[in-house]
Amino acid sequence: MSYQALYRVWRPQKFEDIAGQQAITKTLRNAIVQDKTSHAYLFTGPRGTGKTSAAKIFAKAINCPNVKEGEPCNDCEICQSISQGKLGDVIEIDAASNNGVEEIRDIRDKANYAPTQAEYKVYIIDEVHMLSMGAFNALLKTLEEPPANVIFILATTEPHKIPLTIISRTQRFDFRRISPQDIVSRMKYILTQKSVEFEEDALTTISKAAEGGMRDALSILDQALSFSEGKLKTEDAMRITGSITQDLLSEYIRAVYTRETEKGLNILHELIAEGKDPSRFVEDIILFSRDVLLYQTAQSDILLKMGKADDKFIQLSTEVDSILLYEVIKIFNQTQQEMRLSNHAEVYLEVATVRLTQPTNPYLKKEEIKKQPEVEEVSSAELSDLKKQLADMQRLIQNISGSEESAKAAPSKPKRSKSSLVFKVNRPSVYKVLEKATKNDLAQLKDVWPDLMNVLEASQKAIMNTSTPVAASPQGLVVTFDYDILCERATNDTLLLNTIGEYLEKVIGHRAELISVPAEQWPVIRQEFIKRMKEEPGDPSDVHSENTSPQEEKEETEPIVSEAFKIFGEQIVKVED
Incomplete structure (x- = not known):
């Protein structure tokens, strides 16, 4: 095949040809001029930014007998052999396919031999992050005590995968993404050398699509030249890259x-x-x-x-x-x-x-x-309705205040207090469980309780997350909750109760009815049961009727008060002007 891709034909042959990496190329040139080269280098950065090209140029420059200001001459036999990949002292290895311990050991053994033609033997290991951990360990000893006249250049796009022991023994150079301006300048030079007409906007489009990679830019340019007819147009570049105008x-x-x-x-x-x-x-x-x-x-x-x-x-x-x-x-x-x-x-x-x-x-x-006054305007009819509703509410507040004063004056009608909003425990059911509760049933229930939590759905688990089983009998179980609202939800959630009952029937062999109790009320209820059992060893289930206070009975309210509860809630507040 006679035709070669642009990125192969126009591969940089000097440090000055590498676009967008001026700081790195200047450092490498000065190291060669001042004879301060290291035994190991690490070139990192995105694809197509010049890592491998810089490694080959460095291998030429350090071995070139006619080097000038750190740049190889590219005319001598050494430079020509390295450019063509024929010099035996410059070895390029793909770590993706040679990532084993044996390959690295072979490199380590051969590195002990002196170079045959060039002054330095240079090993270029591309995609070095693909090496296995054993291979890295085999390479570590060589980097720690390298033979004379041997230089290792490691190139990678993923430096985070390289052990820190390797990185600390190399000079690291981070190749950055090439700016669109540098990519355009390089493409202009290439097209000028090839005598190809072009529109500058087309090159700008290609440079944006390349995302900082010179090799990608030249590959896209190659496609665009094949698509165009003599002249590279912006439309052609747009179609090739899929860009939007x-x-x-x-x-x-x-x-x-x-x-x-x-x-x-x-x-x-x-x-x-x-x-x-x-x-x-x-x-x-x-x-x-x-x-x-x-x-x-x-x-x-x-x-x-x-x-x-x-x-x-x-x-x-x-x-x-x-x-x-x-x-x-x-x-x-x-x-x-x-x-x-x-x-x-x-x-x-x-x-x-x-x-x-x-x-x-x-x-x-x-x-x-500012042009939307109609959003803020209120019609006169709506304003009248609002005024009427406000007057009704004021009368209602006055009635509520009067009802509150009447409730204070007449102690026979206790006012609704905050305690009436506390979750009301089903004491007969709790006593019924406690009457037949055993330690074995409770221990068995506690063993399966974590597994039961995993079976529940997310919403059910949210309710039962703070629950703790405190008593159990063959027919029922008592569970405490940290908050009254969770007790109420657990008691009213039929699906949750069925799920718990079916699971317990499957695991422990019998279905148990769940009774919810707030954690702060549980010690009191338990002491009441113990006391009743001592006084009346008969049926403790009728404790509930004796223990029920007048405040716990459901009171009858006047219609006006009921209406106020619907609007303002059940908590009576004092309204002050």
Whole structure:
């Protein structure tokens, strides 16, 4: 095959050819010039940022007899052999397929031999994080006490997977993502050398799609050149990368700003019909909104990632409120999370569009809020009704106050107190369980209680979470709760009681009726039962009738008081003017 991909043909051959890594290349050049090279290096960073290329250039520069200012000449026999991969003293190893202990031991043994042609023997281990732990341990001894004239260069995209004992014995260089400007400059140079016409916006589109990787950018450029006919156009780059034009993004933001739901949905459906990736649309909208927001603040196009500061962009930034942009970023960020778990991404995009274009959104412009007096106006008829209701309530309050004073004057009618709202224990049922309760039944119940909690549903578990079995008989069990409201819910939840009964019948062989008791009342009830059993060893179930106080009996209330309870609640309060 005669044709070679662009990223192979235009692979950097000098440090100055590596785009966007000036700090790293300068450090390596100075180390060579000053003869301060290390025995081991670690190159980390995203894919396509120049790690392996820098390693090969370093191997050439340190062995080149004609090195000048830290740069290899690329003309001597050593440089030519390394560029063609034929020099035996520069060994490039893929750790993904050679990750065992035996391979690393072989490297360690051969490293003891002196180089044959070059001055230094250089081992370049790519994707070093793929090595096994045994292989790392085998490599550790060599890095700790390296042979003379041997240099190891480790390259990886995932440095967190490398043991710290390895990292601490190397000089680490972190390759950063290449900026779009550097990627565009490199592509311009390549296309100029190839005498290919191009539109600069096309290169900008490719650089954004590459996401900081030069190799990815050159691969996309290769596709775009194959698709185009003589000249690289922006439309071609858009189709290859699946990008969305800035005009469409501006139109969508404007539709959201003017709350034109139909227009926003039409733009969305048009993009989906063209085969655009919904996830890519979400990312583009977020980045474009970010660009508009930053341009509103800084009035500079240096920080822009998606947008180009043309007339339409500047006009949009002056019109759109920043609150809207915050809302767009927030909602589309939520949409992006939801789309990852669904096969219907377009549905979430439609919902996000409707949410943003609804007139009740909190990002309404101040001028529009001022133009909506009808929201705050109240009709005269509604005002009359409100006044009438207020008068009725005032009369009702006066009646309640009179009823309260009457209740104080007449002790024969006890007022409703807070104690009447406390959960009322079914004492006869509790006494019936206590009469036949045994320690064995309680111990058996406590053993299965944690397993019972795991069987319950989440809502049922929330009720029973603070429950504690305190007494048990073959026919029933008494359970205490920390709060009265939980007692009431447990008592009234038929499904919960059935679930507990069926589980106990399955596990311990008999069905037991659950009786709820507040934890603070349990000691009193237990002492009452013991006392009654000593005094009347007969039937303790009739203790309830003797023990019931007048306050616990259900009282009859006047109609006006009943109506007040419906409106204001059962707690009587004193109203002061």
